[in-house]
Amino acid sequence: MTAHAKICGLTTPEALDAALAGGAAFVGAVVFPRSPRHIEPLHAATLFERARGRAKIVAVTVDADDARLTEIALILKPDLIQLHGHETPARAEQVRTLTGAGIIKVLPIRAHEDFAGTNDWEPFVDHLMFDAKPPEGAALPGGVGARFDWTLLAGRAFRHPWFVAGGLTPDNVAQAIHISGAPMVDVSSGVESAPGVKDPALIAAFLDTARSA
Numbered sequence: 001m002t003a004h005a006k007i008c009g010l011t012t013p014e015a016l017d018a019a020l021a022g023g024a025a026f027v028g029a030v031v032f033p034r035s036p037r038h039i040e041p042l043h044a045a046t047l048f049e050r051a052r053g054r055a056k057i058v059a060v061t062v063d064a065d066d067a068r069l070t071e072i073a074l075i076l077k078p079d080l081i082q083l084h085g086h087e088t089p090a091r092a093e094q095v096r097t098l099t100g101a102g103i104i105k106v107l108p109i110r111a112h113e114d115f116a117g118t119n120d121w122e123p124f125v126d127h128l129m130f131d132a133k134p135p136e137g138a139a140l141p142g143g144v145g146a147r148f149d150w151t152l153l154a155g156r157a158f159r160h161p162w163f164v165a166g167g168l169t170p171d172n173v174a175q176a177i178h179i180s181g182a183p184m185v186d187v188s189s190g191v192e193s194a195p196g197v198k199d200p201a202l203i204a205a206f207l208d209t210a211r212s213a
């Protein structure tokens, strides 16, 4: 079983090059100032240009307003916008129209009940991402290294290829793929040596394992 991978929160050429060399299908720029991985659209546009046509460029946003989304779309020109906040399906449709980009919607998961409403999203997204619900009081909605019970995904079918995320590392990604059945995986803190500091060797190991899982 092989899974396509997204490496999220890239901020340096070394880390981005490791992701591209390792065959990442998606590379993520987090545009959210509270994140240790935040990158302004102008900086991201320069950095991510080398990825264009080699991997899908994803702009990660959290309840961004129209002005910010327009800025991201015009400057970074992402293939996809990841909605990592409290957006609704109607908002996802607006974001697609406003930006012309595809949509990844993140659904935070802790228990079976958290899948309620998943079907409502399917017409409005290119991909769903099932990420761990962050612990109470967490400063960020994503990139916190929390994981959930991957058996909650086993046997489920979705209209589009979907991601499992949350607390993945080179050591556990194969198990996550086998248990959840995910066709795609996403990682951020699990390939870092410190918050916001990507480790090219960990990125390579993660991609290698995801490919050969």
Ligand SMILES: O=C(O)c1ccccc1NCC(=O)[C@H](O)[C@H](O)COP(=O)(O)O
Pocket: 008, 009, 028, 030, 032, 035, 036, 037, 060, 061, 062, 084, 131, 140, 141, 142, 143, 144, 145, 146, 165, 166, 167, 168, 186, 187, 188, 189, 190
């Ligand atoms: O990574 C961040 O700092 C971040 C901040 C705000 C919203 C989303 C963020 N990351 C989005 C991602 O796609 C992460 O890769 C995903 O949540 C998994 O993170 P991790 O558990 O650290 O692998």
